Amino acid sequence: xxxxxxxxxxxxxxxxxxxxxxxxxxxxxxxxxxxxxxxxxxxxxxxxxxxxxxxxxxxxxxxxxxxxxxxxxxxxxxxxxxx
Amino acid sequence: xxxxxxxxxxxxxxxxxxxxxxxxxxxxxxxxxxxxxxxxxxxxxxxxxxxxxxxxxxxxxxxxxxxxxxxxxxxxxxxxxxxxxxxxxxxxxxxxxxxxxxxxxxxxxxxxxxxxxxxxxxxxxxxxxxxxxxxxxxxxxxxxxxxxxxxxxxxxxxxxxxxxxxxxxxxxxxxxxx
Numbered sequence: 001x002x003x004x005x006x007x008x009x010x011x012x013x014x015x016x017x018x019x020x021x022x023x024x025x026x027x028x029x030x031x032x033x034x035x036x037x038x039x040x041x042x043x044x045x046x047x048x049x050x051x052x053x054x055x056x057x058x059x060x061x062x063x064x065x066x067x068x069x070x071x072x073x074x075x076x077x078x079x080x081x082x083x
Numbered sequence: 084x085x086x087x088x089x090x091x092x093x094x095x096x097x098x099x100x101x102x103x104x105x106x107x108x109x110x111x112x113x114x115x116x117x118x119x120x121x122x123x124x125x126x127x128x129x130x131x132x133x134x135x136x137x138x139x140x141x142x143x144x145x146x147x148x149x150x151x152x153x154x155x156x157x158x159x160x161x162x163x164x165x166x167x168x169x170x171x172x173x174x175x176x177x178x179x180x181x182x183x184x185x186x187x188x189x190x191x192x193x194x195x196x197x198x199x200x201x202x203x204x205x206x207x208x209x210x211x212x213x214x215x216x217x218x219x220x221x222x223x224x225x226x227x228x229x230x231x232x233x234x235x236x237x238x239x240x241x242x243x244x245x246x247x248x249x250x251x252x253x254x255x256x257x258x259x260x261x
Contacts, residue, residue, distance in 0.1 A: 006155065010148040014141060021137045024259055032260045042251040050151050050244040051090070051099075058084025067252070070107055074114050078260060082121040 009049040016042050029079045036071045043067055091241050092234075099245045102216070106209065106249050110256045113205035117261055120201070124261040127202035130195060135186040136258040139179050140250065146175025147247040150224065150240040157236035165236050169228035172243060176221040183214050202261075209253050213246070220246045 003011065020038045023031050044064050048054035053063060089096050117124040153168025197207045220243050227239035 006148060006151045009151075010144060013144045013147075017137065017140045017144065020140075020254075020259070021133075024133050024137070032255075035255050035259050039251055039255050043248055046147070046244055046248045046251065050147055050247070051241060053090070056084075056088040056090060059089060062084070067103075067107075070111075074111075074256070074260075077114065077118050081118045 005049060009045055013042055013045055016045075029082070032078050032082075033075045036075045040064075040068055040071045091237050095238055095241045099241070099248075102245060102249060103252070106213075106253055109205065109209050109212075110253055113202075113209070113256050116201050116205070117256070121261065123200060124202045127200045127206075128258070128261040130190075130193060131206070131258060132186060132189060133258050135182055135189075136254060139182050140254065142175050142179045142182065143247050143250050146172045146179070147244055149175065150243040153228075153231075154237050154240040157231055157233045160233075162231035165231040166228045169224045169231065169236065169239065172240075173221045173224040173228070176217050176224070176243075176246075179217055180214060180221075183210070183217075206257055209257055213249055213253060216246045216249065 016038050020035055023035050023038070044060075044067075047063050048060050053060040086093060149168045150172040153165045153172060156162075156168060157165035195203055197204055223239045223242050227235040
């Protein structure tokens, strides 16, 4: 059976959520950076597929760039200051 | 890249950007406080049940799928299917709130209050404010389900995806990284 794009998006989001849950018990900088990266990917999928920004030229990047920078700054701050 | 390229009503994008800014500001302050007291935040966060948050992520994402399908059905002139999708999405919201209620009850029984630690102040504020958006989203989904016309259903689905998006963005700082 071929999945439509909405179901594929849902499956990807569930997969990313499962990966996040697997990392929940892991401590350390790398795990935190991976958790933030997974959150960014989930946000990008919701914006691009469910909110249709993937079909709006330039707008997906306009939304994901500041969100990506925000996650990056959080990750860098954590890596520099914690443990 | 023009304003006209944005899908749906422009005012919804103004709302989405505004809500994202508010939650990102709140999470940023929480993260700054956490970086100044990582051990305190880690100890506080360890008292939360991350399984509830994981379950609610699955519930909200699945609910988002129903909303997206409803939007597609409404756009293709299938109001009955759209209505069914919207009701399933709203049901997902109700399940989310029940899980959240169970989580809060467990926290309160464990003696965790809003003033127990700065971490918990942000925990209750961010998750509570998000839960208020879930309630608003359920009402919106039910309202647009009545006629299930294309433009209102798209607006309702966009609001619901915004609620989903905000959840994904507050999740790491509240449940995961400390």
